[in-house]
Amino acid sequence: MKTGTRIIGVSGKGGVGKTSFLALMLKAFLEKNAHHDILVVDADPDSNMPDVLGVNVAENIGLVVNELKEKIDKLPPNFGKAEYLEYRVFDVLYEGDKFDLLVMGAPEREGCYCLVNNLLMKIMDTLTKNYTLVLMDLPAGLEHVSRRTSANVDVMFLIADPSKMGVKTAARIRDLAKALHREFKKIFLVINKVSPGTEEILREQSMEFGLEYAGSIPFDERLAEFNLKGIPLLELPEDSPSYIAVKKIIEKTLPI
Ligand SMILES: Nc1ncnc2c1ncn2[C@@H]1O[C@H](COP(=O)(O)OP(=O)(O)OP(=O)(O)O)[C@@H](O)[C@H]1O
Ligand SMILES: [Mg+2]
Numbered sequence: 195m196k197t198g199t200r201i202i203g204v205s206g207k208g209g210v211g212k213t214s215f216l217a218l219m220l221k222a223f224l225e226k227n228a229h230h231d232i233l234v235v236d237a238d239p240d241s242n243m244p245d246v247l248g249v250n251v252a253e254n255i256g257l258v259v260n261e262l263k264e265k266i267d268k269l270p271p272n273f274g275k276a277e278y279l280e281y282r283v284f285d286v287l288y289e290g291d292k293f294d295l296l297v298m299g300a301p302e303r304e305g306c307y308c309l310v311n312n313l314l315m316k317i318m319d320t321l322t323k324n325y326t327l328v329l330m331d332l333p334a335g336l337e338h339v340s341r342r343t344s345a346n347v348d349v350m351f352l353i354a355d356p357s358k359m360g361v362k363t364a365a366r367i368r369d370l371a372k373a374l375h376r377e378f379k380k381i382f383l384v385i386n387k388v389s390p391g392t393e394e395i396l397r398e399q400s401m402e403f404g405l406e407y408a409g410s411i412p413f414d415e416r417l418a419e420f421n422l423k424g425i426p427l428l429e430l431p432e433d434s435p436s437y438i439a440v441k442k443i444i445e446k447t448l449p450i
Contacts, residue, residue, distance in 0.1 A: 201328040201346050202448070206353035207363050208334035211386035213238070214417060215353055216331045217246045217427035218440035223327065224292050232293040233325040238333045239300045247295065248426030251288050254299025255314070258282040263310050275309070280317050322346070349448065350378040351408065356388045358399050365403035382408035382447050389413060409443040411436050
């Protein structure tokens with residue numbers, strides 16, 4: 195078991211650049227070659243992390259969990275549900291040379307299947323302890339906070355678009371987390387798709403909302419082109435402005 199697993203979450207409203215930021219953050223960690231064991235968790239039901247990272251993943255946790263829920267009443271009482279679920283979770287886990295990836299898929303069906311949900315939480319807790327770094331791409335909006343998807347996150351990056359409304363939305367996510375007693379150790383604001391000359395205003399706004407400003411990422415034609423064509427972002431050239439900006443943010447906020 196690894197000691198000191200650090201769980202990093204990426205959150206923000208739809209389309210602000212959460213997935214792109216996470217992919218570039220992973221690229222930065224891989225480039226540092228700091229011997230981290232890295233797990234990427236795609237917790238967005240509308241999963242696209244495999245494409246962005248250029249890996250093939252056929253199954254997801256949602257499918258596995260629903261499958262178990264469907265047959266749980268028909269299973270013999272002595273059937274090892276925890277063992278079965280654990281075995282299936284490891285089946286779904288993509289294990290690569292440089293990082294592993296777990297795709298969570300669609301959230302659970304209606305109704306409380308507390309047993310299965312609790313089993314899954316326990317398995318996830320155990321699984322994440324095998325890594326030194328866990329990078330979580332969270333679903334857009336606030337729901338992950340109340341659903342506990344982001345329960346164990348240590349460092350949360352709130353990604354916002356370059357507008358006062360964007361900064362305000364990020365502050366709302368922070369406030370909801372606080373109201374639900376979800377205490378992330380650190381919360382950082384990152385503004386994405388910033389045009390030249392606007393950073394000072396955005397920095398002031400983040401101060402106004404009491405958010406710690408980690409930096410900004412410029413609008414990057416090359417990143418947009420890679421996503422447009424479906425080229426994995428891990429292949430983005432190292433001199434790309436968005437990648438340079440993400441590296442700077444990581445160095446400032448998550449020194450190794
Ligand atoms: N810095 C940037 N420069 C140019 N385009 C960007 C930048 N960041 C993100 N984009 C573009 O914005 C779009 C949304 O990005 P991305 O998928 O990373 O956002 P998201 O927050 O994960 O979205 P969703 O909420 O749908 O999961 C993509 O088309 C991406 O190419
Ligand atoms: Mg996304």
